[in-house]
């Protein structure tokens with residue numbers, strides 16, 4: 077598809093007449109623009125955007141920064157560190173790389189009801205399913221924690237999360253963390269243009285339940301790239317062969333949340349933190365991926 081962003085050379089003068097080089101002027105805005113000719117189609121009233129090559133380049137870079145930030149966390153995290161400290165590391169390094177942390181001030185609800193997320197990452201400890209808010213409590217031996225990072229680099233979003241085990245945990249806890257990671261990988265294996273969204277959910281649900289765990293229903297993966305959360309919803313349970321068909325150049329996350337006990341959740345009084353209703357442990361892993369002609373490219377790997 078022809079757009080200004082892939083027809084004008086980076087060092088040529090910008091088309092707007094500013095006299096600046098294109099790369100210093102409108103290039104990034106043009107890359108982000110969804111051309112009117114862009115392929116979109118409707119899914120539950122919202123459009124699924126099939127990304128252009130220029131957009132894929134921008135999103136790929138943002139995803140690689142997200143991966144690098146998680147690598148940094150992986151190197152430094154240990155017993156005694158607080159989740160606020162992890163938040164500060166990621167916040168600083170994100171800005172140093174010319175990006176912004178997408179969660180900071182991200183809104184939930186509308187108008188006066190809106191509750192902005194107060195930190196730059198989500199840290200979800202033990203029975204927290206997702207959207208945990210970093211705080212000043214040190215990580216302890218036996219904790220499991222998910223660190224979820226989303227970057228906005230030049231208006232392009234990359235979203236991924238990993239689990240970390242602090243010290244020694246019981247075998248069944250380690251199994252929960254490992255099986256959840258396998259659930260993500262089995263979901264990714266279903267991604268190709270011949271398959272449907274339901275194939276992803278089915279692969280994840282079968283694996284989790286085979287091990288005696290449950291799949292959270294209240295949160296899902298999502299389209300991502302030009303916005304933090306786009307259509308479609310990517311459910312982590314369901315039936316194979318049903319749901320929206322996957323198409324080349326879709327970009328979305330898969331981010332299964334798997335519980336040791338029941339799948340029911342509740343949201344704490346801070347308006348964000350989702351915990352298991354029965355107080356059992358919960359684990360989650362997340363990647364952002366691109367549907368390619370033959371299969372999948374995991375952009376945050």
Ligand code: MF3
Nearest residue numbers: 179182193198207224226235
């Ligand atoms: N990163 C989360 C996701 O995977 C969303 C976090 S929203 C926030 O979709 F506001 F809590 F950051």
Ligand code: CO
Nearest residue numbers: 235329331362
């Ligand atoms: Co996500």
Ligand code: CO
Nearest residue numbers: 224235236362
């Ligand atoms: Co995330």
